[in-house]
Amino acid sequence: xxxxxxxxxxxxxxxxxxxxxGLKITEREENPKPQExxxxxxxxxxxxxxxxxxxxxAAQSLxxxxxxxxxxxxxxxxxxxxxxxxxxxxxxxxxxxxxxxPQLLQGVYSMGFNRPSKIQENALPMMLAEPPQNLIAxxxxxxxKTAAFVLAMLSHVDPAYNWPQCLCVSPTYELALxxxxxxxxxxxxxxxxxxxxxxxxxKLERGIKLQDQIVIGTPGTVLDWCSKLKFIDPRKxxxxxxxxxxxxxxxxxxxxxxxxxxxxxPKDCQMLLFSATFEETVWRFAQRVVPDPNxxxxxxxxxxxxxxxxxxxxxxxxxxxxxxxxxxxxxxxxAQAMIFCHTxxxxxxxxxxxxxxxxxxxxxxxxxxxxxxxAVIDRFRDGKEKVLVTTNVxxxxxxxxxxxxxxxxxxxxxxxxxxxxxTYLHRIxxxxxxxxxxxxxxxVDSKFSMNVLNRxxxxxxxxxxxxxxxxxxxxxxxxx
Ligand SMILES: Nc1ncnc2c1ncn2[C@@H]1O[C@H](COP(=O)(O)OP(=O)(O)OP(=O)(O)O)[C@@H](O)[C@H]1O
Numbered sequence: 042x043x044x045x046x047x048x049x050x051x052x053x054x055x056x057x058x059x060x061x062x063g064l065k066i067t068e069r070e071e072n073p074k075p076q077e078x079x080x081x082x083x084x085x086x087x088x089x090x091x092x093x094x095x096x097x098x099a100a101q102s103l104x105x106x107x108x109x110x111x112x113x114x115x116x117x118x119x120x121x122x123x124x125x126x127x128x129x130x131x132x133x134x135x136x137x138x139x140x141x142x143p144q145l146l147q148g149v150y151s152m153g154f155n156r157p158s159k160i161q162e163n164a165l166p167m168m169l170a171e172p173p174q175n176l177i178a179x180x181x182x183x184x185x186k187t188a189a190f191v192l193a194m195l196s197h198v199d200p201a202y203n204w205p206q207c208l209c210v211s212p213t214y215e216l217a218l219x220x221x222x223x224x225x226x227x228x229x230x231x232x233x234x235x236x237x238x239x240x241x242x243x244k245l246e247r248g249i250k251l252q253d254q255i256v257i258g259t260p261g262t263v264l265d266w267c268s269k270l271k272f273i274d275p276r277k278x279x280x281x282x283x284x285x286x287x288x289x290x291x292x293x294x295x296x297x298x299x300x301x302x303x304x305x306x307p308k309d310c311q312m313l314l315f316s317a318t319f320e321e322t323v324w325r326f327a328q329r330v331v332p333d334p335n336x337x338x339x340x341x342x343x344x345x346x347x348x349x350x351x352x353x354x355x356x357x358x359x360x361x362x363x364x365x366x367x368x369x370x371x372x373x374x375x376a377q378a379m380i381f382c383h384t385x386x387x388x389x390x391x392x393x394x395x396x397x398x399x400x401x402x403x404x405x406x407x408x409x410x411x412x413x414x415x416a417v418i419d420r421f422r423d424g425k426e427k428v429l430v431t432t433n434v435x436x437x438x439x440x441x442x443x444x445x446x447x448x449x450x451x452x453x454x455x456x457x458x459x460x461x462x463x464t465y466l467h468r469i470x471x472x473x474x475x476x477x478x479x480x481x482x483x484x485v486d487s488k489f490s491m492n493v494l495n496r497x498x499x500x501x502x503x504x505x506x507x508x509x510x511x512x513x514x515x516x517x518x519x520x521x
Pocket of ligand 1: 102105106109110111112113152153154155156157158161180181182183184185186187188189317
């Protein structure tokens with residue numbers, strides 16, 4: 042696998058300079074509307090709209106890729122829905138069974154893959170079948186989807202022809218680069234096949250015809266290259282991959298552009314769509330892009346609150362919350378803790394106060410570039426810092442197994458001020474697999490947050506006990 046240097050005109054430095062975790066503006070109401078129970082969502086003094094981190098799916102996805110050290114193994118069953126239920130269902134337990142080209146098998150082994158992941162067991166035989174079959178596949182981040190479709194693309198290209206045969210669209214520039222790296226790695230022993238990046242900044246001379254067999258890019262640029270600029274002849278595409286469909290649809294215009302690309306492709310082109318989640322909107326989009334699909338789904342392992350001891354403490358201000366936190370630290374031994382705040386400002390303030398108290402603190406917030414965030418998480422995972430202070434959305438989906446104490450300095454609420462039960466569960470829940478015990482302490486500082494807490498209790502039907510942080514004996518007991 043070779044990358045044409047002219048085809049990748051934008052270097053990695055530029056990628057790093059493009060902060061996708063940069064300042065994001067979220068609307069914040071000046072006068073919050075009354076909540077269901079008549080209490081009001083309090084506005085913290087001096088908070089600005091940009092102080093809240095935006096839920097940026099693309100940034101989260103990139104962050105997940107950067108901090109991932111290996112395959113996420115899951116014990117959950119794969120659900121397969123075949124287009125033709127009468128044809129036998131193949132699944133493979135080894136890469137050898139796939140009869141890959143030797144250069145590709147060498148590439149797979151050089152990446153350290155010994156056997157297919159759960160999703161790959163079913164997806165690979167389907168994608169490599171003759172005649173080609175369409176596929177919609179959903180499984181959580183890190184379960185091996187990218188590796189699977191990269192292998193399918195590399196298997197389907199014919200290096201004897203010097204024109205694009207496989208087209209892959211990714212939601213962002215950075216995600217396209219990440220997937221491009223996997224194509225380059227896996228195709229390392231297959232130098233006849235080359236890859237081009239259809240991403241912003243990559244300007245090609247007008248009138249040229251691309252000679253690379255694989256093209257990866259973002260929807261807008263890929264569409265331009267296929268239509269206006271005609272660098273690619275879409276009628277010669279054999280495999281079309283739409284990656285991260287759930288992230289894709291979160292960006293205005295991407296859905297439309299992807300559908301316009303798809304319409305230019307020949308009828309017998311293999312369509313493959315991947316997503317980490319499968320909400321109704323993703324599903325509707327998937328069905329528009331992939332005709333007559335086979336469907337593979339792998340459910341996320343359920344998180345549970347069963348092994349978590351949950352408490353709340355009553356305070357009147359953020360200073361009192363900080364004192365309560367110090368009391369907890371004074372009474373029980375905490376190996377590593379994650380503390381969640383609602384805004385960047387509170388997170389920054391709290392991190393400063395904790396450091397002054399002598400704690401080794403890491404701070405994670407949305408104004409940091411994704412690469413910086415990844416570095417912070419890596420250090421925390423290595424135990425270099427013992428406390429991670431973070432804003433709501435920044436740490437979503439980040440799995441730090443060794444953390445046994447979670448403090449909700451602010452309770453999770455959605456943009457309308459309603460309890461965000463899903464986030465609550467993700468922050469403090471544990472998958473049955475790890476089954477470790479955990480401790481969660483929620484800080485309540487107003488009628489509003491008490492109401493949020495009550496509704497969280499009701500939702501999960503689990504009692505959250507009150508804790509008196511002035512009573513050291515009582516705190517000691519919860520640490521046991
Ligand atoms: N069969 C395998 N054996 C071992 N490691 C694998 C295997 N397949 C993939 N991996 C590794 O596991 C990690 C996750 O794989 P991959 O990126 O393909 O997952 P993904 O489902 O595409 O994730 P995302 O949704 O974030 O894109 C990568 O580091 C990849 O190199």
